[in-house]
Amino acid sequence: MRRNGISSNASWRKPVAEARRTLGMGEQEAVEGATVEAPFGKALAAAAARDDRIVGLTADLGKYTDIVPFATAYASRFYNVGMAEQNLIAMSAGMAKIGRVPFCTTYGVFATRRAYDFVAIACAHSHLNVKIFAGLPGLTTGYGGTHQAIEDTGLMRLIPGLTVIDPCDATDLAQAVDVALATDGPFYVRLLRGLVPVVLDPATYKLRHGKATALRQGADVAIVSTGFMTQRALAAANALQAKGIAAGVLHVPFLKPFDAAAVAEFAAAARCVVTAENHVVSGGLASLVAETLFDAGLTRPMARIGLPDKFIECGSVPGLQEKYGLMDADIARAATGLLEKKGRK
């Protein structure tokens, strides 16, 4: 069954139950359902086969950012600059200056907190073709506050001219490589690594620059989601359906440029709005949706699912995601709460 770009064999990203510990570097949560291994690296290698402008760079995290398929196939176009993220971005900018198209990888925390000035000035101020793929977004690692990029999309969307993408799954991520290659200018893309679920059907889903995609319509609640939270938004919508609540899901992979028109239209068609993101609830998707509703003159009860204003501790990824409320049940609960409150008035 193919419907609205959603893969028929999409399943809840259910980790193996006993692994309730902080995983070591490179260890992966086992995932049920359809997955693709290293979708970024494979898509980059495929793109490099047809575009010899592409070069790859990393800062001592090649193995952990899935760039290995490219690095193996195109060793002469791959540069590992060591643990030096400012130089990673500066060298990538230099490569772009002479007409190469650098795809560079590190973790989101380093691409933002360490290299921000270089992303802003060396890349965005000069509108250079630097494509940054940043691993461990939000709560996708149990390594604690040093490694969890919980505020990265908020920081990056403030940089003028920088495109910011939070892909949902392997399909979105692979297509983000192609969109980045086809679009002139700097990109920041959140990277899902290892065995990445397939939620969106690659045969029918199409990532378009700056566009959101309505995966499901529903007149009661509009769930606006980004990143892997879109998979959970779909699961939440299914659960709400069973209770007789019609929930729509708008997947917003682009935090910038932001598809305000689609968000306003989607929110206008429902009684309340729930945002869902793997990021702190201020500065990212939730803030963008709130700004959009205000600009459109729309008033809707709104709930924000995401991370609190807090550095998160070490732990197992599933344990942390449950503790900090990133589950489908959290989305569904927020939606019913809004509808009940509205009903009482």
Add this chain to the structure above:
Amino acid sequence: MTQSASRNTNDLAAAMAGRAKNLRRHMLRMARGQGQGYIGQGLGIADMMAVLYFSELRYSPDDLQRFDRDRFLLSTGHYSIALWAALAEAGILRHDELDSYGRDGSRLEMSAIDTTPGAEITGGSLGHGLGLGVGMAVGIKTLAPQARIFVELSDGEMQEGSTWEAAMAASSFRADNLVALIDCNGIQADGAIVLDMEPVAAKWAGFGWDVQEIDGNSIPALLAAFDAARARDGKPKAIVLRTLPGKGVATLEKREKAHFIRVDASEWDQFERELEETGG
């Protein structure tokens, strides 16, 4: 050295001295229009800029985007006054445009950005230029082996850690088409160098660079250093330039070493006279 080679060298040095004096004239004209500026630094590197633009750099004023050109990256964007002077002297900018330096709507900003013709990068956020230069040098080596990347940076700028990240990468990637021009003028924003950077040459050597250390205001020394840098393979090259802020204008040479100089309107005639009579 034969008699004629010696005469040619002397002729070249004399020509470069003339160019340097012209650059200083352009800089005084720009700074006079503004009443202030980073003129100390600009006058200090005028000799290097003259030799670089009129003897060393391979570029075409009529085809600034030519792919196999040499590239000059001004990492200290606030030295833009020296870059605009060189670009005007090279025929890339019109001389009368220099009068717009720092004014509203001017392309000749106080800190150089890469949208101005002839400016290769946006500098000024210090510690950027060398990393950009390494990326350009490494990336272009297989595409245009003859193209070289020259990066100006300053002693104060060496305090930015990214400079050393780039220095490590340059030698690791054997970027021997890269030349760092390190202006050691002993001043930074808060005054004389606030954090000791010596020994500068030993630091670069330790990072795997081919290092020369010269009087950055000596044209024969500059010509020889560029010759030597051109002749050597295998390593990125660093030329450590000991320069005098305000060089060529006696009053400014003696003035307290300052990062940003404000000048009384009455002083400009004297400065220009000093430059014409003795300086450069």
